Amino acid sequence: MSPIPAIKDLPHLDDPLEDSKRIAAYRAVDENLDVEVHKIIGIGSGSTVIYVAERLGQYLQDERFSQFVSKFICIPTGFQSRNLILENGLQLGCIEQHPVIDIAFDGADEVDVNLQLIKGGGACLFQEKLVSTSSKVFIVVADYRKKSSQYLGSNWKKGVPVEVVPSAYVRVCHDLKNLLGAKQVVVRQGGSAKAGPVVTDNNNFILDADFGEIQDPKMLHENIKSLVGVVETGLFIDNAEKAYFGNADGSVEVVTN
Ligand SMILES: O=C(CO)[C@H](O)[C@H](O)COP(=O)(O)O
Numbered sequence: 001m002s003p004i005p006a007i008k009d010l011p012h013l014d015d016p017l018e019d020s021k022r023i024a025a026y027r028a029v030d031e032n033l034d035v036e037v038h039k040i041i042g043i044g045s046g047s048t049v050i051y052v053a054e055r056l057g058q059y060l061q062d063e064r065f066s067q068f069v070s071k072f073i074c075i076p077t078g079f080q081s082r083n084l085i086l087e088n089g090l091q092l093g094c095i096e097q098h099p100v101i102d103i104a105f106d107g108a109d110e111v112d113v114n115l116q117l118i119k120g121g122g123a124c125l126f127q128e129k130l131v132s133t134s135s136k137v138f139i140v141v142a143d144y145r146k147k148s149s150q151y152l153g154s155n156w157k158k159g160v161p162v163e164v165v166p167s168a169y170v171r172v173c174h175d176l177k178n179l180l181g182a183k184q185v186v187v188r189q190g191g192s193a194k195a196g197p198v199v200t201d202n203n204n205f206i207l208d209a210d211f212g213e214i215q216d217p218k219m220l221h222e223n224i225k226s227l228v229g230v231v232e233t234g235l236f237i238d239n240a241e242k243a244y245f246g247n248a249d250g251s252v253e254v255v256t257n
Contacts, residue, residue, distance in 0.1 A: 001063045004055075016248045020143040024246030025051030027254075028105060028141045032242070035059065035068035040098045042131040043074050043090075044106025045081045045124040048141045052105040057088030075101055077131050078124040078201045095130060104135035109234070110156035111140055111243050112148040115257045116217045120161025120234030123188065123198050123206050129232050132239050140243035147245050147253070151213040152235070159184070159208035160224070161234035168229020169197075169205050175227045180220070182209040204231055 007026055013019050025048055033041075033056075043053055056072070059065040073093035076082040085092045095101075106128055109121040117140065119125050132138045148154050159182075164172045169187060176182040188198045188206040197205050214220055214235075221235035245253040 001066065002061050004058045004062045004065075017143055019250065020246035020248050021048040021141070022051040022246070023250055023252055024048060024143065024244040025105070025141045026055050027246075027252045028052065028139050028242075028244040029055040029059075032103060032137065032139050033059075035065050038102040039072060040093070040101045041072050041074045042101045042104025042106070042135050042138075043076055043081050043085055044104065044128055044131070045077045045122045046107035048107040048143065049081070049105060050084060052141060053084035053088045053090070056090055060089055073098055075104075075131055077106065077127040080122070081124070095134060099134055101131060101135040103137040103139065104131050105139050105141055106132060108140050108142050108146055108236070108243070110148050110152050110154075111142060111146050111240070111245075111255070112150075112152050112217070113255070115140070115240040115243055115255060116152060116238070117236035117240060118152050118156050118160060118234050119236050120163070120206065121156075121158070123161070123200050125161050125234045126163050126200065126202055126204070126232040129236060132236060138240050140240045142243060142245055144245050144247045144253075151215055152217050153211060153213040157210075159186070159210040160214070160220070161188075162207045162209055162224055163200055163202070163204045163231040163233075164207055165229050165231060166203075166205050169207065172227055172229045173207060176207065176209045176224070179227070180211075180223050182211055184210040202231070
């Protein structure tokens with residue numbers, strides 16, 4: 001057993017960007033987790049949420065909190081998230097058994113002033129949305145680059161991620177361009193790690209649809225969702241309660257809805 005490291009005493013990591021992710025995640029956990037109340041915890045995906053799971057692992061090692069945290073059931077948003085839960089000694093659960101989650105933490109690709117989000121840069125958007133919309137409280141953890149300068153699409157230039165059923169991808173590409181006005185739609189590729197498209201944890205494809213700056217993310221989400229073949233969009237609407245943005249100087253900006 002060892003007490004949770006105090007944030008002010010943490011040694012710097014090799015990369016200041018990593019410091020900013022870690023400080024956002026640690027602060028988000030410390031300020032929002034109530035070990036006596038929260039029992040079912042959603043754990044998102046990406047490089048920032050790694051530090052959320054790490055912090056929960058530290059709580060588990062602290063004798064003041066261990067009896068509570070050892071009983072937490074953590075609900076993953078995909079393969080990576082599942083491994084984070086296990087690697088940090090936390091109990092893994094599934095959303096079929098726990099459809100109501102007390103609190104969830106996840107990263108984001110861009111966050112606007114109203115806490116509307118673009119997510120899905122890691123291709124986990126469907127399960128991330130399932131978990132975040134099943135949570136009583138949803139907290140976003142991000143580094144400073146994710147804070148939108150104005151509209152969604154100002155910072156994240158890769159387009160809105162859209163998860164589609166594989167047999168429908170050509171039809172959805174067509175509809176995104178011709179019905180909804182996307183400037184460009186690409187089928188996300190595995191790159192050097194895989195010839196051909198990325199296949200999600202749900203065996204679907206991801207389309208990245210460039211709509212430029214998005215003035216009405218709610219309407220765009222609803223329009224995309226209405227297309228046949230679309231499983232889910234990476235626009236997370238009216239869901240996040242707070243966002244923690246870590247800065248390179250070690251400060252954290254907290255935005256609340
Ligand atoms: O939506 C996601 C994965 O689908 C991630 O949460 C998002 O890409 C942010 O990742 P990171 O914390 O690495 O910046």
